[in-house]
Amino acid sequence: MLQIGIYGYGNLGQAAARAVQAQPDMTPAAVFTRRPPSQVSSPFPVFAARELPAWAGRLDVVLLCVGSVTDAPRLAPEIAGRFHLVDAYDVHSGMRAHFARVNAAARAGNRTALICAGWDPGLFSLFRLLGRAFLPRGGECTFWGPGVSQGHSQAVRQLPGVLDARVYTLPDPEALAQARRGEAYPLSPEKAHRRLCFVLAKPDAPRETIARTIAGMEGYFAGTPTQVRFLSPEAFAAHREKLHHGGSVLRSQAGQRMELKLTLSSNPAFTGAVLAACARAAAAAARRGQFGALSLLDVPPRDLLPPDTDVFPFL
Amino acid sequence: MLQIGIYGYGNLGQAAARAVQAQPDMTPAAVFTRRPPSQVSSPFPVFAARELPAWAGRLDVVLLCVGSVTDAPRLAPEIAGRFHLVDAYDVHSGMRAHFARVNAAARAGNRTALICAGWDPGLFSLFRLLGRAFLPRGGECTFWGPGVSQGHSQAVRQLPGVLDARVYTLPDPEALAQARRGEAYPLSPEKAHRRLCFVLAKPDAPRETIARTIAGMEGYFAGTPTQVRFLSPEAFAAHREKLHHGGSVLRSQAGQRMELKLTLSSNPAFTGAVLAACARAAAAAARRGQFGALSLLDVPPRDLLPPDTDVFPFL
Structure with missing residues (x-):
């Protein structure tokens, strides 16, 4: 059984x-939270995040479940120096x-980090x-939504004056x-979507400043029509x-068309399932x-399944 | 440049x-045909199939482009003992x-064979x-068609008395x-399709025998409603x-749904493109x-692209 640590215990x-x-x-051996562990209700053993280093040698893989804007860039290298790691960093x-x-951190520590692992x-x-x-000569297009973007919601939630936020991403129908008919993709991904951002602000927060900050966030909202309410x-x-x-995701070339379509009732449930499968591959x-940083592009797909899985039924 | 041999020169x-x-x-260094080479028109160098062994050491990979019923089972092991091989064997x-x-053949010869590589x-x-x-707890379903099944057509074409054949596979709408709505999959793949088989027979061929033989072919038509005309x-x-x-291909679990949809104006063009990409991975x-037989399930996906490809744009 793989002993899995889970760092961050939000959705x-x-x-x-x-x-x-x-x-x-695999088994969830330990959950590490940045809140006081006594306030976290969980069916799994809960520890303070600062205790993670003491688990060296007792965890096969750590799943990093924190926001991508400020937390993952700092925590992923820190943890990857001591543990094999999987993260869902999602800022393209x-x-x-x-x-x-x-x-750099994973290689220095002889550790494997399978990162950017979600949908x-x-x-x-x-x-x-x-x-x-x-x-190889085709055109490609990715559409997101309709749905709640966790990464975007989390990014807004961290702004001063914001208590909570939910960001909906909507594709241009x-x-x-057009893309499904295999026609030209006239719009950049940024222009083929819009974002609807619902914010719960502190009573005295400067709403115009918050709205302007959101609309200008690079890698998140800049360039995409964004409405803040x-x-x-x-x-x-x-x-x-x-x-x-x-x-x-659609790709098309001379009447040949590939489409991958995902419809998720729970975004975190699917991303969490990808993280779990990737723990095996890591x-x-x-x-x-094979130490250092890898992505799903680098690992043999069968490593995502339990080692004793008979893969002939997939063929 | 990878020097590629192509064995079999039909569609x-x-x-x-x-x-x-x-x-x-990569470059198509040599085409090997079982017809008289002088009768084969091609922009690439054409040789008789029996000359392949003389090319040992001059080809990086051989793409085996022959039927799966009788030819590939015999030829793939024979060639895999001397060349790195990719085939599109498709009898599930x-x-x-x-x-x-x-x-067994590839291991004995220290060769790599990436097989069953198509769509x-x-x-x-x-x-x-x-x-x-x-x-992991979901239900799965594969639908084929509407379209012409090359493997099935080829299988029928090899029956005594048959001059040519085209088999259409049609999914049950x-x-x-139902599967797209994420509902239960009540039908086995065999029952969720029907096959329409158009045959050009020799004038004196026993039509009833041919029709009965087709309907009973294991791994091809047996179990599926099949109409022969x-x-x-x-x-x-x-x-x-x-x-x-x-x-x-659809997979569904508690409101989470994945679908891969392929719409091909030319089945052989897509399968040929998969074979070419797999030559790199082989x-x-x-x-x-890594010698022996592998499938697409065993190779890191990035090996399907030219080695110098920047994969960050995919992330």
């Missing part, structure tokens, strides 16, 4: 712990820098690669229909439970001595 | 040669036996594996709609040029000393 961390528990060959514009930082980046990245391999606590409550998401790469 | 072999030529890092019920035979098996196999990894040469001509195909595995 994603809780989902990851459940996903680990649902697998036959920050990939190279994140890889470089985590790679996008992650499953969608893999599909974009396959599209390029099999339709006409652009999506400030809600009362009562109105916001209706949005808090919404966790659905999804999207499509452990397998570590056993081979 | 698939021709498409594979064009796909190899379209890639920046024969996978284990084919793997065992090719694996199904191949791309669809990979997606089924990912579905199992990320939605209601079963497909004998056409005149004039009527058959309209079907001969049709090469479209496609299908969907060559990369061979460089690592």
Whole structure:
């Protein structure tokens, strides 16, 4: 049994712990929270985040379940120097820098870090690669939503004056229909979507400043039509439970079309399941001595399944 | 530049040669045909199939582009003992036996064989594996068509008394709609499709025997509603040029749904492109000393692209 540590215990961390528990060959050995452990209710053993270093040698893989804007860039390299790691870092514009930082730390510590593992980046990245391999002269397009973007919500939540936030991403229906017909992709991804941002602000927060800051956030909202609405606590409550998401990757070349479509009732549940499967692949790469930062593009797909899985039924 | 040999020069072999030529890092060095080479028109150098052994040491990978019923089971192990090989063997019920035979030959000769590489098996196999990894308790369904099944057409073409054949595979629209809604999959794959088989027979051929033989072919038609129609040469001509195909793999678990959808104007063009990309992965595995039979489930996806490809844009 792989002993899995889960660092961060919000929506994603809780989902990851459940996903680990649902697998036959791994167990959620310890949850590490940055809140006081006594205030965290969990069916799994809960510890303070600062205790993680003391677990060296007792965890096979740590799943990092924290926000990508400020937390993952700092924590992933720190943890990857001592533990095999999986993260779901999701800022597309920050990939190279994140890889470089985590790679340096993991190599220095002879550790394996399988990073950017979710559905996008992650499953969608893999599909974009396959599209390029099999339709090398094709055009490609990714649509996200309709759904709640956790990464974007988390990014807004960290702004001064913001108590909570929910960001909905909506694809342009006409652009999506065009792409499905294999027609030209006239719009950049930024222009083929819009974002609807519901904010619960502190009573005295400067709303105009917050709205302007959101619209200008590089790698998140800049370049995409973004609408910000400030809600009362009562109105916001209706949005808090919404966790659905999804999207499509389309690739097309001379009448040949590939589409991957994902419809998720719970975004964190799916991302957590990807993290759990990737824990196996990270452990397998570590056993081979493949240290440093990897992504789903680098690992043999069968390493995502329990080692004794008969893969002939997939063929 | 990878020097690629193409063995078999029907629809698939021709498409594979064009796909190899379209890639920046490989070249169709030699085409091997079982017809008299002087009768084969090709922009690439054409040789008799029996000359292949003399090319040992001059080809990086051989793409085997022959039928799966009788030719590939015999030729793949024979060639895999001397060359790194990619094939598109596609009889789902024969996978284990084919793997065992090719694996033994390739290991004995220190060669790498990446087999069953097409869209199904191949791309669809990979997606089924990912579905199992990320939605481990889900239900799964594969639909093929509407389209022309090359493997089935080839299988029928080899029957005594048959001059040519085209087999159309059609999914049950209601079963497909149910699967897309994430409902239970009430039908086995065999029952969720029907096959329409157009045959051009020799004038004196025993039509009833042929029809009965087709309907009973294990791994191809047995268990699936199959209609066989004998056409005149004039009527058959309209079907001969049709090469479209496609299908969907769906996986669903508690409101989480994944779908891979493929719509192909030319089945051999796509399969040929998969073979070409897999030549790279086979060559990369061979460089690592990874000998024996592999499938797309075993290779790091980035090996499908030219080695100098920047993969960050996929993330």
